[in-house]
Amino acid sequence: MRKLVAFADKWARKLHIYASLLTFSAMMLFGVVGVIATLEPKPVERERPAIARSTSAFKAPAGLDDAALGAAIREHLRLEMKHPLIKAWIRKDATGRPQYDFNGPNGLHRVTYDDASGLLEIDQQRTSMAAFLTRIHEYTSRVRMDDWRVKAFGAYIEFSIWAFVLMILTSLWLWLYGRWKDKGAFAALLIGGGATVWLWVALRY
Amino acid sequence: MWKLIRDLHLWSGVQIAQPRWFHPQPSSTDSVTLLPAGLSARQVADHLRSERKTLGDLNQLREASGVIQFRLASVGRITDVRYEAADGKTTLKTNLMSTSQMINRMHFISGMWHETREINWMGLLAGLVSLALVVMGVTGILLWFRMKNERLFGSVLIAVTLLWGLGLMVAMRVA
Numbered sequence: 529m530r531k532l533v534a535f536a537d538k539w540a541r542k543l544h545i546y547a548s549l550l551t552f553s554a555m556m557l558f559g560v561v562g563v564i565a566t567l568e569p570k571p572v573e574r575e576r577p578a579i580a581r582s583t584s585a586f587k588a589p590a591g592l593d594d595a596a597l598g599a600a601i602r603e604h605l606r607l608e609m610k611h612p613l614i615k616a617w618i619r620k621d622a623t624g625r626p627q628y629d630f631n632g633p634n635g636l637h638r639v640t641y642d643d644a645s646g647l648l649e650i651d652q653q654r655t656s657m658a659a660f661l662t663r664i665h666e667y668t669s670r671v672r673m674d675d676w677r678v679k680a681f682g683a684y685i686e687f688s689i690w691a692f693v694l695m696i697l698t699s700l701w702l703w704l705y706g707r708w709k710d711k712g713a714f715a716a717l718l719i720g721g722g723a724t725v726w727l728w729v730a731l732r733y
Numbered sequence: 734m735w736k737l738i739r740d741l742h743l744w745s746g747v748q749i750a751q752p753r754w755f756h757p758q759p760s761s762t763d764s765v766t767l768l769p770a771g772l773s774a775r776q777v778a779d780h781l782r783s784e785r786k787t788l789g790d791l792n793q794l795r796e797a798s799g800v801i802q803f804r805l806a807s808v809g810r811i812t813d814v815r816y817e818a819a820d821g822k823t824t825l826k827t828n829l830m831s832t833s834q835m836i837n838r839m840h841f842i843s844g845m846w847h848e849t850r851e852i853n854w855m856g857l858l859a860g861l862v863s864l865a866l867v868v869m870g871v872t873g874i875l876l877w878f879r880m881k882n883e884r885l886f887g888s889v890l891i892a893v894t895l896l897w898g899l900g901l902m903v904a905m906r907v908a
Contacts, residue, residue: 555897562863
């Protein structure tokens with residue numbers, strides 16, 4: 529039995545170290561994003577990114593509906609690093625021209641198609657670094673963008689989530705097996721647990 | 734302290750990644766109360782907070798034909814309020830989150846600009862835990878580097894995390 533416990537302890541340490549090293553980037557990202565979110569002002573007081581205007585020549589093939597036209601524009605502008613269009617992002621502007629919002633980690637491309645001039649009018653809002661980090665920390669393997677970088681990063685975040693679970697389990701083992709009498713750990717548990725329970729009750733009931 | 738909140742954060746992450754494993758269903762209750770007539774939305778919210786302990790930030794405000802409608806959004810509870818200014822009749826529809834939904838919403842609460850003191854405490858707690866994550870990452874690297882027998886393999890893992898994580902962040906940002 530003693531050998532088994534020693535074996536488990538050795539591998540709990542190793543797995544804890546390996547999981548934490550592999551997820552170091554994600555841990556930093558989550559921590560930084562959390563600190564940024566804490567320091568942010570009210571939503572209405574946040575600065576909006578500046579709009580950069582440009583145009584691009586584009587002649588839409590005949591007979592496309594609005595959704596298909598949006599897909600053609602997306603391909604024309606090479607907007608792979610944008611979410612697929614949903615209904616709310618497809619509309620008409622004040623003069624009845626089709627308008628599309630292409631959202632992605634770096635911000636928004638609002639594209640209006642002018643059939644008469646054969647031009648795409650593009651309003652580009654590039655997000656701040658803080659907003660960029662906030663957006664990408666939410667990506668997982670379910671992210672619906674075609675871009676390989678986004679997909680690979682989503683896989684990394686999802687992997688990191690599972691690795692964090694492993695880290696929590698191994699850290700519990702390391703605490704209970706090696707240092708369960710540590711008063712500081714007990715104090716941290718009581719303070720953290722107490723605060724969480726208090727806020728849970730206060731904000732729910 | 735950070736462990737508990739990190740558990741919440743990660744649990745939320747798992748939910749986002751695999752929502753089919755969870756089937757959150759909020760429970761809803763309706764009630765009617767009488768408040769003084771002729772109040773503004775802000776005054777109605779203050780009455781509800783102080784007299785009925787209906788906590789939450791005021792949002793989704795609409796006013797039309799003497800009827801004020803808004804939402805008081807807390808972490809585990811969302812209350813839709815309909816106030817008739819003429820007679821003070823106030824209808825409350827309270828949606829109580831399921832446990833998993835509440836954990837998920839705790840993960841999204843941030844900042845200390847909220848109208849509700851308890852939500853600001855939650856935001857502060859989340860901020861401290863986030864700061865602790867950064868501290869834990871940096872001290873973890875220092876502790877690992879002192880273990881000479883793990884240095885070589887650990888360096889490989891660090892290279893992987895920098896390429897897979899940080900490298901892709903840079904690649905996405907410059908795209």
